[in-house]
Amino acid sequence: MSNADVLLMAHLMRRAGFGANKGELDKLVKNGYDKTVDYMLDNDPNIPVSEYMIRRYQPDYGASLGSTTNGANWMYRMIWSDFPLREKVALFWHGIFATGYAKLANGKVLHDQIKMLLKHGLGNYQNLLVELSRDPAMIIWLDNCESHKGAINENYGRELLELFSMGTGNYTEEDIKEASRAFTGWTIANSDYMTLKCQRDSVWPYGRLSMHFEYNPDDHDEEEKTFLGETGNFNGEDIIKIICEQKATAKFISRHLYSFFVADEPPVPEWPYKEPNDPEAIEMLSKVYFDSGYNIKEMLRFLFKSDFFKSEDVWNKRVKSPVELVAGTLRLTKEFNRPSRDQYFTTLNAQYMGQWMMSPPSVEGWHWGTEWLDSGTLVERVNFSSSSLGNKDNIGVKEIINNIKSSLDSPIDSEKLVDASLEQLGALSTSENTRSILIDYADSNLDSSEEINDEEIAELLKFVGAMPEYQRS
Template identity: 30%
Template sequence: MVEFGAEGCVNALVDYDRFPDKIVEPDWLVSDPDPMMRREMMAMLGEDERRAKRQEQQRRQRQAVNKLKPWWLSFMRTTNRPFQEKLTLFWHGHFAVAHEKVKNSEVVYDYYRTLRNGANGNFRDLVSSVGKSPAMLIYLDNRQNRKGRPNENWARELLELFTMGIGNYTEDEIKEAARAFTGHTLRKGGYFFAKGQHDNGAKEFFGKRGRLDWDDVIDAIMDDPQTARFISRKLWEHFVYEGPSDALVEEMAAVLRGADYELKPLLSAMFMSKEFYSDRARGNQIKSPAQFLVQIIDQLGAKIPREQMLIIAMRGLGQDLLNPPNVKGWDGNRDWINTNTLLLRYNIPAYVVTGTRFDRQETPRLDEGEAGMGMMGGANPGRRNARPARVRPLFDVAPIYERHAGKDVATAALDLSQEFLARPLDSDQYSVYLAAFGAEGNARFNIKNVKRSELLSALHLLLSTAEYQLC
């Protein structure tokens, strides 16, 4: 990528489609048998065997999704289109779907692909393709939405959470939209329009009248200026700062509407705006757990931790990927932080830097490779204050010495802090951090004379700060 100027840079970021997609599809997803075949198969079994089969299948599905979570995190780290994954994660939180209800790894992966394929495309198309994805048809029950027996779940959340926001439509409009969505269901694991189940009667929705169907309702939603405002505001709050002025939202919404809901112009306008470069936009937002974890690994050039460790960390940090707590997704920013999650954020750097485990802190087992460690069990309740358990560190400190070769400690320490923190330490903090390098009284000491253990201590301290939570 050779492009100069802010515009070229932003365009390259937003228009990532011009770079090759290096995704490697997971080949370990689990299919559920076709319902017809399944019924035949099950009919030949006794109740006990049927139950055992069902439970076994659910266990395999759970296992596959639990592999998919760290798979995605790792891909966020290795992809050459990081912004695509960042957008996909945004849409995952926006169009929330949880494996807890979907219970099928293929369907969950297909949903991820739907979000990813449309992440910087057209918002109108994205809404429709997500709505017709098996995952959403299951998660918000539209597969059960039939003529005469409407299920309003998808219609309601579409208006409330996905496009307009509460207070911008009436209960009647939800009912009419739900009627329009009848018959859009699942068959053989895929989207299917069941004509017989569709309510073809006359409806009225946002001033539109007629035998309205899926597309008519989506179009009417997009025609309302509130939709562009709602989605522009949400993107802005996610990527720039919270509480943008109404004027700014109007400006962004106009870009989105002007482009008929193409997202790239809006994203470019956001990242080119003066506000994006303002003080208010910097060092004031809290990294999401995914960003925190992927970033610490990336910044240190560390190896990606074991799958189980990533799963435990993400759950503990409050962002169980592919399994948000409910249809509202994650609230983000300050909601990521409480005493528990913050303490875990402060304990993860020790794991990455020195291999000190955060999930189980009794029973020292040095020199044991990660593979040998049982994960969840094994905490020894009888032992107190034993040294924390360790694994082989994921991180090699040598490149840091190389990168800062020739510098004195004070310079290297300052440069390192700027590499890692979105907000500088003040002089009091800085002196505590500098002391950890063990070069007290002689900050002109060459960095190469700082002991490895001291450099690790300093890094550990630097990453265990409130400042490190910010971006």
């Protein structure tokens, strides 16, 4: 197996998952790149610890009275799933369909939305938008339960077009109104009581209640509507069908996929004014969108197998989001192999770095790319990855240290030690400058007269966790 194959597989696993260590990469390379892509897309992931186990020890992970245990539950899946592509795709959609705790005050309903994204996120986009429009958290978040026949609330209609499908500049204010009319009657059961409980943050008398969609035909506007040039007595499904037929939608989704899985694009609000970094790639993805009948899985299959994805030009051209950084690090350290109280507090680190799962800052979701980085959050990021990777008591770190030792001939020299460490942590690439600084550090830290010990390797791993390259994906 060539080194180039390993490096490419490492790139794929960082993007389609949360990274992989050297042993995992070697196995995947043996299976082959295309087969790995197909396997991840076509099979259900294997998660070795059941939801029953989590609920037994951490009941709130399933019932979600709080605002953070739902995210910690999701983090378990991210670190336990053998191929966490589903989780990655749900995280992608969560960033776009950003729904937050502040207005819901119900972690269970938000977690239910993530489960919906896990189930439908790789499927047909038209179907996904229908599911999203029926999602109780979304219905409250964007006030569709307050939109009535003859008295529409435009919030959902607007964001459906602006943030979830087409982007600004491709429809009129009139289209927003007409779309909103078509979604009247799409509400949740007991909406008055449920919204009151949200507003009052009420867990009384007996905990929070899950919510479910309800279509109220009496409150649905049955008059004719004109939307994007088409006229008819449209219901919500018809609006979504028309939306999905638009070139703007194909481009918008393609650009989002590219930005999340290939390389950071400019922030979304700039899209109407700035062409994509790689217009050809967006063209090709748009074509797959239509050819496959809006199938996200096929778009991703094409994307991962494309030259523009495999190109070294886009390797490490993304900043890891806090959730990616935490999940990726915990997959390496393997410190949580069963439900654990510490896992809750470790997951909070993503929040300290600026990404509170299921509590995005606004309807626009998080701003990705270099906006994750400031001097405050970088302290959290560096301290977290450095202390986790440098803790030799973690099972995964122990394995990595043993693999480093067994891959080295004695006498140990610092250069080989640094290269082996970068290799075992997942074929990480660094600049020559970073590598030489790590070698200097190893030099000054190694006691050449003795056999290398675990502590010395762990000290070096702390620096690998602290290096700028570790913050990239």
